[in-house]
Amino acid sequence: MTTVVTRRRAPEPPVRAGGRRRVASAALKAERRAGLLMASPALLVFTLFMFIPLALTFWYSLQRYSGFGRMRFIGLDNYAAIINDATFWTASLNTLLYTALTVPIGIVCGLSAALLLNRWMPARGLFRALFYVPVVISGVASGIIFLRLFDPIVGILNQMLTTIGLPAIDWQGNGTWALVSIILVSTWQGIGFGMVVYLAALQGIPREVYEAGTVDGAVGWKRFIHITWPLLRPTTFFLVVYSIIGSFQVFDVVYVLTRGGPGTSTTFLVQYAYDQGFNQRRQGYAAAIGVIIYLVVLVFTVLQWRFSKSRDDA
Amino acid sequence: MSQLDRRTFLLSTGLIGATAALAACSGGSETPTSTGGAPAVSTGKLSGTVTLTTWGSDQEVAAFKKIAADFTAARGAQVKIEVLPYDQIRTVVDRRLQANQAPDLFRVSYTDVTGYAANGVLADLSDHIDSSFGQQFFPGLWAAMQYDGAPIGVPHHTDTSALVYNKAHFAKAGITSVPDSLESAWTWEELVGVLGKLKTANPGVSPFAFNYQLYGAYRWFNTLFQAGGTVLDASMKNVTLDTEQAKKALTWTQSLYTQGLHAPSVLVKRPTYPDEIFPTQKISMIQAGDFLVPSLDGAIAKKFEWGVTYLPHDKAAATDLGGNAVVVTEGSPNKDAAIEFAKFLVTKENMQYFCEKTTVLPVRNDLADAKLAFDVKPDLMPVFQKQATTMPEALVKTSTLPSFPGINQALVDNMDQFLSNPSATVDSVVGGLTTAIQKALQV
Numbered sequence: 001m002t003t004v005v006t007r008r009r010a011p012e013p014p015v016r017a018g019g020r021r022r023v024a025s026a027a028l029k030a031e032r033r034a035g036l037l038m039a040s041p042a043l044l045v046f047t048l049f050m051f052i053p054l055a056l057t058f059w060y061s062l063q064r065y066s067g068f069g070r071m072r073f074i075g076l077d078n079y080a081a082i083i084n085d086a087t088f089w090t091a092s093l094n095t096l097l098y099t100a101l102t103v104p105i106g107i108v109c110g111l112s113a114a115l116l117l118n119r120w121m122p123a124r125g126l127f128r129a130l131f132y133v134p135v136v137i138s139g140v141a142s143g144i145i146f147l148r149l150f151d152p153i154v155g156i157l158n159q160m161l162t163t164i165g166l167p168a169i170d171w172q173g174n175g176t177w178a179l180v181s182i183i184l185v186s187t188w189q190g191i192g193f194g195m196v197v198y199l200a201a202l203q204g205i206p207r208e209v210y211e212a213g214t215v216d217g218a219v220g221w222k223r224f225i226h227i228t229w230p231l232l233r234p235t236t237f238f239l240v241v242y243s244i245i246g247s248f249q250v251f252d253v254v255y256v257l258t259r260g261g262p263g264t265s266t267t268f269l270v271q272y273a274y275d276q277g278f279n280q281r282r283q284g285y286a287a288a289i290g291v292i293i294y295l296v297v298l299v300f301t302v303l304q305w306r307f308s309k310s311r312d313d314a
Numbered sequence: 315m316s317q318l319d320r321r322t323f324l325l326s327t328g329l330i331g332a333t334a335a336l337a338a339c340s341g342g343s344e345t346p347t348s349t350g351g352a353p354a355v356s357t358g359k360l361s362g363t364v365t366l367t368t369w370g371s372d373q374e375v376a377a378f379k380k381i382a383a384d385f386t387a388a389r390g391a392q393v394k395i396e397v398l399p400y401d402q403i404r405t406v407v408d409r410r411l412q413a414n415q416a417p418d419l420f421r422v423s424y425t426d427v428t429g430y431a432a433n434g435v436l437a438d439l440s441d442h443i444d445s446s447f448g449q450q451f452f453p454g455l456w457a458a459m460q461y462d463g464a465p466i467g468v469p470h471h472t473d474t475s476a477l478v479y480n481k482a483h484f485a486k487a488g489i490t491s492v493p494d495s496l497e498s499a500w501t502w503e504e505l506v507g508v509l510g511k512l513k514t515a516n517p518g519v520s521p522f523a524f525n526y527q528l529y530g531a532y533r534w535f536n537t538l539f540q541a542g543g544t545v546l547d548a549s550m551k552n553v554t555l556d557t558e559q560a561k562k563a564l565t566w567t568q569s570l571y572t573q574g575l576h577a578p579s580v581l582v583k584r585p586t587y588p589d590e591i592f593p594t595q596k597i598s599m600i601q602a603g604d605f606l607v608p609s610l611d612g613a614i615a616k617k618f619e620w621g622v623t624y625l626p627h628d629k630a631a632a633t634d635l636g637g638n639a640v641v642v643t644e645g646s647p648n649k650d651a652a653i654e655f656a657k658f659l660v661t662k663e664n665m666q667y668f669c670e671k672t673t674v675l676p677v678r679n680d681l682a683d684a685k686l687a688f689d690v691k692p693d694l695m696p697v698f699q700k701q702a703t704t705m706p707e708a709l710v711k712t713s714t715l716p717s718f719p720g721i722n723q724a725l726v727d728n729m730d731q732f733l734s735n736p737s738a739t740v741d742s743v744v745g746g747l748t749t750a751i752q753k754a755l756q757v
Binding site: 066068087152162174259260264278281 | 411429434435720726733
């Protein structure tokens with residue numbers, strides 16, 4: 001009996017294990033195929049519009065190339081030239097200054113709008129939509145609207161200022177005011193996105209936390225400092241990193257409003273790369289600037305990805 | 315105007331005249347004409363469609379379309395006129411060339427044409443023109459159409475700048491007359507005096523604005539040459555801006571900004587064009603090209619009276635070489651029709667028609683003395699025609715160098731910085747310009 005049992009049991013495991021492996025393997029293969037199939041449209045798009053251009057950008061950065069005609073391999077000469085290019089460093093400093101100003105302003109404005117519109121008020125939905133509208137308007141269209149407003153000679157803003165007895169502001173001829181005009185437009189464009197993200201986070205804070213806080217005397221400003229702000233920290237971190245990445249890529253508003261002027265007062269890295277690549281026909285040089293911007297943005301992207309991953313894992 | 319003036323000027327600047335060497339450069343020696351004796355002129359029917367990409371005022375676009383329709387009627391091939399905004403055309407054409415989707419023909423300024431030729435994207439017209447073709451045009455401009463001994467385009471027209479002013483603002487400032495000849499044109503000091511009066515009499519209005527913006531930044535060279543300066547030496551290889559004349563020109567230009575005589579926001583880098591503000595009466599006087607007369611006339615309509623007078627002078631009178639050529643791209647799938655249309659555009663009749671409709675100046679020898687019946691403000695055009703006689707030969711040569719786009723870009727970057735910053739020094743801008751232009755010459 002024992003023998004029989006042994007005989008019956010002994011050969012079973014390999015057969016069953018092998019079957020499971022075959023079944024599992026077939027299922028895995030099918031799953032992989034399905035995954036690949038479903039991801040292929042996105043992969044195709046990313047390959048065409050991101051991976052190939054990225055590789056080409058790096059390749060161009062090693063060339064002397066006007067955009068058409070002959071291309072000459074010059075190794076790392078473009079990068080060496082960038083190190084000695086005073087305008088590149090000016091553009092880098094301007095970009096850092098722009099980032100340092102627009103990111104906190106955007107965070108404060110987005111959070112303020114979210115706090116305001118998170119409570120009941122008449123026409124709340126309409127106000128939320130109005131705050132979000134600038135996000136969906138193209139940067140060029142926004143730039144053109146504000147170009148009319150900021151025009152120092154025929155612009156509405158200066159006409160209003162002079163009407164009430166204030167001096168007109170040279171929004172385009174004065175470097176500081178030109179930078180202010182770009183920050184104002186960028187902030188106007190970005191408030192809606194920050195507001196929506198903060199609104200979602202605010203609505204994710206459990207009511208019980210606030211109730212417990214109220215019992216402990218956390219009301220008004222104290223409630224914000226001790227409950228809301230700490231619980232919004234992950235959202236704030238996301239928005240800070242996202243805004244930094246965005247600020248390093250600012251272009252359309254600058255192109256329409258100031259073209260990087262007066263002088264180099266509002267020349268940012270992407271604007272400078274555009275100018276080199278398209279106005280001066282130095283596409284290799286512009287590509288090298290693009291690679292540098294890519295690396296900077298990559299650092300912040302990895303930072304955000306790691307933070308999100310550690311939070312999800314926790 | 316005295317028609318002799320224009321011919322005299324054209325002779326003196328090398329834009330016109332019997333310059334045998336340049337005429338010989340017209341590609342004739344290598345054309346079928348010179349070897350076969352028969353002109354390489356195509357007169358047969360053509361087929362297909364070609365696209366001419368251009369910018370243009372309403373009048374220019376209408377003139378192009380009319381000539382295109384005439385070409386279709388005469389030769390059979392269709393011509394599509396594609397219109398792009400002026401400050402985008404260079405970028406768009408460049409990108410299309412990069413993508414091998416270039417238009418068959420495009421309009422290009424004399425200052426930019428050799429930049430394209432140097433990159434090998436323009437068609438060699440040698441096989442399509444006879445030896446006498448180039449002799450029809452002012453030699454200076456036909457020479458600008460040569461690259462490596464081959465013709466790479468056709469000169470279409472020229473234009474130049476003068477001063478456009480608001481008569482009401484002048485009357486308010488007590489300025490009852492303006493110079494009516496080149497000889498009586500204001501000196502720089504007199505112009506500053508006029509601007510001072512305009513500023514006092516018209517509060518809230520900028521007295522003046524230059525047309526130095528973006529691709530037109532090189533028009534600052536008018537001021538430089540008026541001071542007696544030059545951009546390059548005779549070899550066209552060395553920058554000559556570290557001179558008293560150049561420093562004087564820079565100081566004077568900057569002083570107009572610092573004294574509040576120039577519209578502060580009208581700088582160099584942004585497309586804030588004075589001719590778009592002038593009709594709003596926020597600027598009393600502008601430096602503007604004759605090609606703007608129709609659009610100014612349309613925008614101003616009956617709002618106020620305006621006139622034109624001569625550019626100021628210091629050591630000399632000087633104005634810029636404006637104007638455009640038409641080129642055919644090497645990659646055009648219908649090159650024969652494209653080249654034939656380019657040639658059709660510059661026949662005597664068609665050039666005269668285009669100039670009369672759009673208030674620009676012809677570049678054919680047989681039209682140099684012609685009395686043109688300009689459609690818009692014909693009374694103003696003689697001033698531009700006379701002013702055109704003050705184009706310095708050295709400036710014409712500089713403006714048609716292959717490296718000129720880089721020279722212009724050097725001006726865009728450095729002059730914008732200089733004029734927007736009252737504390738910027740003349741020495742710093744001289745240094746910046748010299749370095750940047752020298753670098754452009756080496757490209």
